[in-house]
Amino acid sequence: MLSGIQSILEAMGQLFLGESGYLLDLSRIGFIWFSDNPNEFMPAAHKLRLIQNRQRNPKMSFYFGYSSRYLSEQANQELAKFAAQLNLYLVDFDNDLKHAAKSSIDEAIYAIADEELSHAMKTTGGNLAAASDCVRSLERFLDICSNYIDCDVDFDFSQMPKFLRVKEPIIFPGRGLDFNLPGGLKVPSMSNYFIGAAVVSEYQLYLHPDAKEKLKDVKEAIREHYLQPHVKTLLLESAGSLSPFARQAGQLIKKLFEQSGNDIFKYRTLVNNLPNVYNAIKPLLLKDSVVKYSGPDAWFLLYKDDILFCRESQSLLELPNNLQRIVAAFENASELNNGMQDCFPQYDEPEQQIMGQLKGDLSWLPSGKSKLEAQSQKIEEAAKTFQKAIRSRI
Numbered sequence: 001m002l003s004g005i006q007s008i009l010e011a012m013g014q015l016f017l018g019e020s021g022y023l024l025d026l027s028r029i030g031f032i033w034f035s036d037n038p039n040e041f042m043p044a045a046h047k048l049r050l051i052q053n054r055q056r057n058p059k060m061s062f063y064f065g066y067s068s069r070y071l072s073e074q075a076n077q078e079l080a081k082f083a084a085q086l087n088l089y090l091v092d093f094d095n096d097l098k099h100a101a102k103s104s105i106d107e108a109i110y111a112i113a114d115e116e117l118s119h120a121m122k123t124t125g126g127n128l129a130a131a132s133d134c135v136r137s138l139e140r141f142l143d144i145c146s147n148y149i150d151c152d153v154d155f156d157f158s159q160m161p162k163f164l165r166v167k168e169p170i171i172f173p174g175r176g177l178d179f180n181l182p183g184g185l186k187v188p189s190m191s192n193y194f195i196g197a198a199v200v201s202e203y204q205l206y207l208h209p210d211a212k213e214k215l216k217d218v219k220e221a222i223r224e225h226y227l228q229p230h231v232k233t234l235l236l237e238s239a240g241s242l243s244p245f246a247r248q249a250g251q252l253i254k255k256l257f258e259q260s261g262n263d264i265f266k267y268r269t270l271v272n273n274l275p276n277v278y279n280a281i282k283p284l285l286l287k288d289s290v291v292k293y294s295g296p297d298a299w300f301l302l303y304k305d306d307i308l309f310c311r312e313s314q315s316l317l318e319l320p321n322n323l324q325r326i327v328a329a330f331e332n333a334s335e336l337n338n339g340m341q342d343c344f345p346q347y348d349e350p351e352q353q354i355m356g357q358l359k360g361d362l363s364w365l366p367s368g369k370s371k372l373e374a375q376s377q378k379i380e381e382a383a384k385t386f387q388k389a390i391r392s393r394i
Contacts, residue, residue: 022198024164024171024338025205026157029057030091030145032065032135034128036120038072041079046151054086056156062088063145065135069094070121091144093117093135100140105219109134112226112294115265125265125272127286133192133294137219142197143206150193154345163202166338169210170302171196173344174330188326192299194335194344214302221301225293229262233292249281256285264293303329 031050033042042050054062064083068076083090091097093113102110113134119126135141136148149155172195176186197215198208207215225233234253260266271285291297300307306329310322331337335344 021165021167022169022208022210023201024166024196025146025162025199026160026164027059027162028061028063028144028146029155029157030063030065030136030141030148031151032132032148033151034067034093034117034120034131035071035075036128038070039075041066041071041075041082042151047082049151049154050088051086053155056154057158060157061145062086063091064088065091065093065097065132065141067093067117070117089144091141096144097135097138097140102138102140105216105223106138106140108223108227109137109219112222115226116294119265125268127268127290130290130294133290133298134222136192136195137215137222139207139212139215142195142211142215146197146199146205148195148197153193155194155343156345157343160340160343164339166196166198168333168338169198169208170214171198171333171335171338171340172299172302173336174332174334176324176327176331183320185320185323186327188300188323188330190296190300190302190330192296196335196340217301217304218299221298221304222294225298226264229264231257231262234288249284252278252281253285264289302333 033046035041050062064079066079071079079090082088097110113131116126116131116134117128120128120131142148173191173193175189177189178184178186181187197211199205200208231254234257235250256270257267260270268286268289271282271289274282303326306326310326335341
């Protein structure tokens with residue numbers, strides 16, 4: 001709790017210095033990696049990235065979310081050793097988060113994440129990235145680490161202040177994409193590879209109430225998608241599209257979702273088992289089954305009022321203004337417009353690649369997973385060759 005003097009000083013600072021907005025605590029950050037290989041807590045490529053990020057950010061507290069239940073005893077021991085060497089604090093989904101006090105909405109989201117993990121391990125339609133999407137929204141997780149970042153993203157906060165004043169309670173990569181549309185119209189886009197959640201103050205390092213409210217809207221959307229499933233969740237873009245491909249995809253989605261009994265896990269299983277003639281579209285359907293259920297499309301609801309206002313508008317004439325309203329909200333909450341433009345190296349810079357692979361590897365899709373495994377194998381082989389060379393000279 002703030003002391004009386006601290007409260008007065010903080011209030012005076014805001015009054016006389018003109019400070020407003022929210023505070024990010026950039027001394028902490030969290031990662032999540034759920035492994036479906038019981039003998040490996042994390043692929044070599046992501047271990048290397050984590051080591052590189054630690055080198056860039058030597059003073060930050062790193063928190064690593066994982067599931068001990070699905071790792072072998074040896075893998076758990078290897079993770080503990082790796083964490084000690086890298087100064088990582090471990091956050092176990094099956095203990096630290098399971099037994100933490102939760103609101104009713106967080107209980108529901110935890111249960112959904114648990115179900116995604118269970119189905120993923122049984123190869124019955126679960127997705128590890130969807131589980132991660134859920135966990136990064138939990139109050140307890142963000143109370144621990146304050147910020148979240150994907151394991152395949154390089155970052156450098158070493159030149160940032162410990163506390164950064166920002167405009168919104170949740171900071172994320174929000175953009176207005178320019179497709180050369182008439183009138184300079186931009187299309188709103190966002191990602192949840194980085195989530196910065198505001199704290200109450202420099203003296204109260206837990207989630208700001210406004211951040212909790214924003215996250216609650218996201219979690220309510222996720223809960224509705226899973227517990228009150230409707231095919232429209234998967235059809236938000238293709239339903240009204242005039243392109244033949246989108247219409248055919250929409251018809252296939254409707255057919256498979258009906259066959260699955262509106263169950264997302266059975267739906268993904270049906271998609272995985274589609275004949276080879278559908279190989280070109282399978283990755284898109286699987287990706288959308290995560291993006292639209294628990295991923296960025298659900299996180300769009302950080303600005304629930306703006307999104308719903310736009311969706312419920314009946315006039316096409318109002319569409320441009322409505323879209324720009326969302327774009328403005330997203331850009332106001334983006335890391336680029338809140339003093340963090342130098343914290344995330346651009347994806348297309350060669351030096352930010354590992355063996356020619358861009359950081360965003362979509363390893364939660366079958367094709368991306370295969371690429372990550374091949375990449376990790378190359379790194380492990382290179383490490384073994386290096387070790388042999390060193391030993392031969394000793």
